Amino acid sequence: LRLCVIPRCLRDDAPGGNNETGRAPPEDSHHHHQxxxxxxxxxxxxxxxxxxxxxxxxxxxISLWILLALLMKLGFxxxxxxxxxxxxxxLLIVVGLLIGGIIKAIGEKAPMLDSKxxxxxxxxxxxxxxxxxxxxxxxxxxxxxxxxxAVVGTxxxxxxxxxxxxAVCQIEGAQLGxxxxxxxxxxxxxxxxxxxxxxxxxxxxxxxxELLHILVFGESLLNDAVTVVLYHLFEEFSHADTxxxxxxxxxxxxxxxxxxxxxxxxxxxxxxxxxxxxFTSHTRVIExxxxxxxxxxxxxxxxxxxxxxxxxLIACGVMMRPYVEANISHKSxxxxxxxxxxxxSVSETLIFIFLGVSTVAGPHAWNWTFVIFTVILCLVSxxxxxxxxxxVINKFRIVKLTKKDQFIVAYGGLxxxxxxxxxxxxxxxxxxxxxxxAIITVIFFTVFVQGMTIRPLVELLAVKKKKESKRSIxxxxxxxxxxxxxxxxxxxxxxxGHHHWKDKLNRxxxxxxxxxxxxxxxxxxxxxxxxxxxxxxxxxxxxxxxxSAAKLPAIVSSMQNIQPRGPARPxxxxxISKSREQExxxxxxxxxxxxxxxxxxxxxxxxxxxxxxxxxxxxRFRRQRVEMERRMSHYLTVPANxxxxxxxxxxxxxxxxxxxxxxxxxxxxRGRRASxxxxxxxxxxxxxxxxxxxxxxxxAAEPRPKAPDDQEDQDQLTLSxxxxxxxxxxxxxxxxxxxx
Amino acid sequence: NLRKRFLQLSxxxxxxxxxxxxxxxxLAENPIKAQIIEAFFDKRNQRGDEAGxxxxxxxxxxxxxxxxxxxxxxxxxxxxxxxxxxxxxxFLFNMHDTDNDGTITLEEYRKVVEELLSKSGAIxxxxxxxxxxxxxxxxxxxxxxxxxxDEFYEGITFQHFEQILKGLEMESRMNIRFLDVDTTTxxxxxxxx
Numbered sequence: 001l002r003l004c005v006i007p008r009c010l011r012d013d014a015p016g017g018n019n020e021t022g023r024a025p026p027e028d029s030h031h032h033h034q035x036x037x038x039x040x041x042x043x044x045x046x047x048x049x050x051x052x053x054x055x056x057x058x059x060x061x062i063s064l065w066i067l068l069a070l071l072m073k074l075g076f077x078x079x080x081x082x083x084x085x086x087x088x089x090x091l092l093i094v095v096g097l098l099i100g101g102i103i104k105a106i107g108e109k110a111p112m113l114d115s116k117x118x119x120x121x122x123x124x125x126x127x128x129x130x131x132x133x134x135x136x137x138x139x140x141x142x143x144x145x146x147x148x149x150a151v152v153g154t155x156x157x158x159x160x161x162x163x164x165x166x167a168v169c170q171i172e173g174a175q176l177g178x179x180x181x182x183x184x185x186x187x188x189x190x191x192x193x194x195x196x197x198x199x200x201x202x203x204x205x206x207x208x209x210e211l212l213h214i215l216v217f218g219e220s221l222l223n224d225a226v227t228v229v230l231y232h233l234f235e236e237f238s239h240a241d242t243x244x245x246x247x248x249x250x251x252x253x254x255x256x257x258x259x260x261x262x263x264x265x266x267x268x269x270x271x272x273x274x275x276x277x278x279f280t281s282h283t284r285v286i287e288x289x290x291x292x293x294x295x296x297x298x299x300x301x302x303x304x305x306x307x308x309x310x311x312x313l314i315a316c317g318v319m320m321r322p323y324v325e326a327n328i329s330h331k332s333x334x335x336x337x338x339x340x341x342x343x344x345s346v347s348e349t350l351i352f353i354f355l356g357v358s359t360v361a362g363p364h365a366w367n368w369t370f371v372i373f374t375v376i377l378c379l380v381s382x383x384x385x386x387x388x389x390x391x392v393i394n395k396f397r398i399v400k401l402t403k404k405d406q407f408i409v410a411y412g413g414l415x416x417x418x419x420x421x422x423x424x425x426x427x428x429x430x431x432x433x434x435x436x437x438a439i440i441t442v443i444f445f446t447v448f449v450q451g452m453t454i455r456p457l458v459e460l461l462a463v464k465k466k467k468e469s470k471r472s473i474x475x476x477x478x479x480x481x482x483x484x485x486x487x488x489x490x491x492x493x494x495x496x497g498h499h500h501w502k503d504k505l506n507r508x509x510x511x512x513x514x515x516x517x518x519x520x521x522x523x524x525x526x527x528x529x530x531x532x533x534x535x536x537x538x539x540x541x542x543x544x545x546x547x548s549a550a551k552l553p554a555i556v557s558s559m560q561n562i563q564p565r566g567p568a569r570p571x572x573x574x575x576i577s578k579s580r581e582q583e584x585x586x587x588x589x590x591x592x593x594x595x596x597x598x599x600x601x602x603x604x605x606x607x608x609x610x611x612x613x614x615x616x617x618x619x620r621f622r623r624q625r626v627e628m629e630r631r632m633s634h635y636l637t638v639p640a641n642x643x644x645x646x647x648x649x650x651x652x653x654x655x656x657x658x659x660x661x662x663x664x665x666x667x668x669x670r671g672r673r674a675s676x677x678x679x680x681x682x683x684x685x686x687x688x689x690x691x692x693x694x695x696x697x698x699x700a701a702e703p704r705p706k707a708p709d710d711q712e713d714q715d716q717l718t719l720s721x722x723x724x725x726x727x728x729x730x731x732x733x734x735x736x737x738x739x740x
Numbered sequence: 741n742l743r744k745r746f747l748q749l750s751x752x753x754x755x756x757x758x759x760x761x762x763x764x765x766x767l768a769e770n771p772i773k774a775q776i777i778e779a780f781f782d783k784r785n786q787r788g789d790e791a792g793x794x795x796x797x798x799x800x801x802x803x804x805x806x807x808x809x810x811x812x813x814x815x816x817x818x819x820x821x822x823x824x825x826x827x828x829x830x831f832l833f834n835m836h837d838t839d840n841d842g843t844i845t846l847e848e849y850r851k852v853v854e855e856l857l858s859k860s861g862a863i864x865x866x867x868x869x870x871x872x873x874x875x876x877x878x879x880x881x882x883x884x885x886x887x888x889x890d891e892f893y894e895g896i897t898f899q900h901f902e903q904i905l906k907g908l909e910m911e912s913r914m915n916i917r918f919l920d921v922d923t924t925t926x927x928x929x930x931x932x933x
Contacts (some may be wrong), residue, residue, distance in 0.1 A: 057762045119849065283863075398811040398912075398915045398917060399811065399812070399912045399915075400813075460806060467907050472875075472878055472904070472907075473871065473874055473875045473878060474875045474878055474879060474905065475904075475905065475907060475908055477852070477856065477871070477875055478832070478905055479908065480856055481832075481856060482769055482832075482908075482913060482914060484770055484772045484856070485772065485776060485832075485835075485914075486809075486914070486915075486916060487770060487808060488767055488770045488773060488776040489776065489806075489916055490774065490916060491764055491766035491767050491770070492749075492761060492764060492767070492776070492780075492918065493742065493745055493806075494745045494748070495916070495917070497916065497917055498917075500766070504771075507769065529857070529867060529871070532874070536874075640832070650891050729754060
């Protein structure tokens with residue numbers, strides 16, 4: 001797109017001598033001025049409206065493409081029937097084909113999926129999204145398997161396909177005599193890599209269980225190093241005359257350098273990013289940018305040295321994430337999440353559309369034998385590779401891979417745009433066109449046939465699906481418990497296994513790394529507590545958003561049922577004094593008013609105003625508020641007859657700062673940063689609290705000191721909130737398959 | 741293998757006691773060390789129906805406890821896997837239910853969370869309580885959704901425990917790679933029959 005547009009701009013610059021940097025009217029008047037100087041009798045009228053397309057041509061076209069892509073995406077989701085059967089990627093390619101056809105019919109030159117555009121602009125967002133939200137636990141648990149599939153599997157595929165294609169080329173009738181071994185191997189290396197974009201696009205929709213997803217997806221990410229090395233290796237060799245053993249050995253060394261180097265570059269940038277985020281507490285607005293820029297720099301830096309950019313990006317995301325998330329505000333976190341999803345979504349859409357367009361536009365050299373054999377060989381090699389490798393891997397795995405698993409892994413080996421772009425990078429020749437045609441055919445085959453049929457096959461084979469429920473706190477407690485238990489048992493057995501090293505790493509992380517990279521109090525916060533805080537915050541926000549605060553009374557009452565009976569045991573729910581309650585009520589009402597005013601003035605820089613970030617429209621918010629006010633008045637008038645009243649508190653959800661740590665020396669307020677959004681923030685919870693209140697009656701009089709009061713009240717409210725998980729999960733994770 | 745390790749731990753005697761396990765240096769860092777050691781001496785984890793605790797255990801009992809951590813094999817049927825999961829969950833349940841009344845009460849659960857957080861710095865008791873309370877509430881609400889205001893949730897029974905941890909797939913997670921897999925599985929198999 002850019003390459004074909006730039007020459008035209010330059011061309012237009014030359015003859016006219018106009019500088020296009022100025023605006024249209026002054027430029028025209030300048031031109032007009034020149035003209036009046038040169039020819040004295042001619043006087044043009046002052047141009048009121050003029051047309052200057054060339055000036056904005058490039059950004060205009062880019063925007064138009066992106067807009068078109070997004071409209072297409074929108075269209076598919078509006079038509080439910082189609083999108084249930086056909087995966088989105090297929091539809092997008094078809095759209096691309098149509099557009100390509102239209103453009104060709106018009107006679108214009110269609111933009112090709114230029115490799116530079118692809119590798120520098122379209123691919124990084126997708127990989128960053130994948131890497132940042134990579135579920136670490138299943139990934140590390142299955143790391144061995146993933147690596148074996150990625151490295152050994154890709155090598156096997158390359159040599160098998162390359163070798164067999166060479167054999168095919170030797171067949172007399174195919175007119176393929178001109179293809180030598182190295183070219184075949186080069187072709188093999190391009191076509192054998194499983195593509196993360198395609199895998200993501202298809203697997204995201206079938207909601208398969210976590211293990212299989214991470215196997216195929218992890219493989220598609222990690223095989224980039226192998227692909228890069230093999231590609232460059234064979235490309236170099238095909239220009240050289242002889243290949244020695246030394247060269248092959250250098251290739252192996254190169255592989256280690258590329259992969260480990262890529263990971264190191266990514267890790268360094270990740271740590272830098274984490275370190276930077278430690279100091280951003282005063283400029284929250286630019287926090288998300290740091291995440292994106294450091295990651296992109298990691299990618300580019302790796303590409304400079306021909307290291308694996310994808311692995312660098314993944315390493316950066318993985319490294320950065322736990323620390324950055326502990327440091328940045330909740331709003332920034334949401335921004336990061338949504339921007340990443342947005343960019344990766346746009347990129348993916350554009351890639352598939354361009355793939356379609358390039359298919360129509362590109363020069364093709366169709367050779368039946370070559371193409372058919374390529375497709376067949378790719379399938380065969382994939383199946384053989386998976387079966388063979390699983391046989392070996394199962395000897396080392398605790399939980400073995402079943403035949404069903406193997407089938408899905410083999411079937412999920414989709415090829416995609418990376419293969420196409422790599423093919424595009426080849427030097428121009430007749431061979432290149434033939435290769436490109438074959439590559440496109442394989443891509444189409446895998447995406448269309450395999451992509452479309454994988455969903456019914458998953459249903460047919462009754463493969464385990466991803467469990468939809470959210471992580472509950474019980475599960476979290478027991479996961480941690482299990483970790484410690486297994487580590488302990490390993491220690492008793494004297495066996496330095498997986499858990500032992502993980503435990504050591506965690507301790508190292510906590511003792512040294514976290515101290516440097518996480519700001520303030522949060523560095524000492526254990527994981528269970530961060531999880532708990534996060535969970536309660538999520539539920540509170542979901543609660544408010546869905547306006548189901550009416551459920552709270554019923555739920556809170558059940559809290560009573562948990563409390564052990566008997567006079568001897570201390571009651572966990574304190575009652576609140578009447579005066580305090582009045583106080584709280586007053587504050588809450590005041591805040592309610594302030595929110596009403598604040599919603600009207602919204603400016604781009606002023607993030608403090610908006611108390612909610614998850615897509616609450618103003619109308620809905622107002623409606624909720626009205627509802628709340630109605631309930632509030634109801635409760636104020638109706639006398640309550642409950643004995644144990646949960647005390648109510650304003651929870652300070654500052655929009656700028658994540659939930660504060662629990663610190664029992666009464667300093668739970670310490671973690672809060674002073675921010676002038678303090679009152680407006682409490683609106684979020686304020687609305688919640690309004691309806692949970694019951695006009696009280698218990699007479700406990702003395703006003704307590706504020707800090708422990710906060711503590712206990714906080715606990716009470718969180719108890720009620722933990723239960724109030726309203727129906728369908730508001731998909732806060734933005735449609736991603738994994739919990740972030 | 742395990743026999744050698746047992747002898748090493750016991751100082752070449754026939755039985756090991758709590759002190760022997762206590763002195764393992766690597767365990768010192770573990771927040772739930774006491775519970776783990778206790779689990780070895782818990783009679784409920786042996787194949788009988790007794791309750792209470794041993795003072796010393798022999799190699800057979802040691803192995804029996806280890807049996808709880810064996811991984812599922814490919815040839816297992818769904819029922820066998822289910823049985824294995826129950827067994828593992830039972831082991832966990834016994835670890836939590838210290839007074840052996842068949843339920844995990846709020847106090848016991850609080851203790852569990854406290855222990856978990858014990859090595860992580862100065863975390864207050866109230867936080868642990870809050871978390872335990874929330875967890876308990878969750879169990880109650882999932883298992884007994886409509887409780888009247890004067891009903892009382894006694895504690896987590898084994899059924900509820902199973903229910904709440906259904907998603908974790910214990911049979912795949914609670915496993916240790918054994919150094920000497922075959923003997924162990926053989927012995928475990930023999931003990932069941």
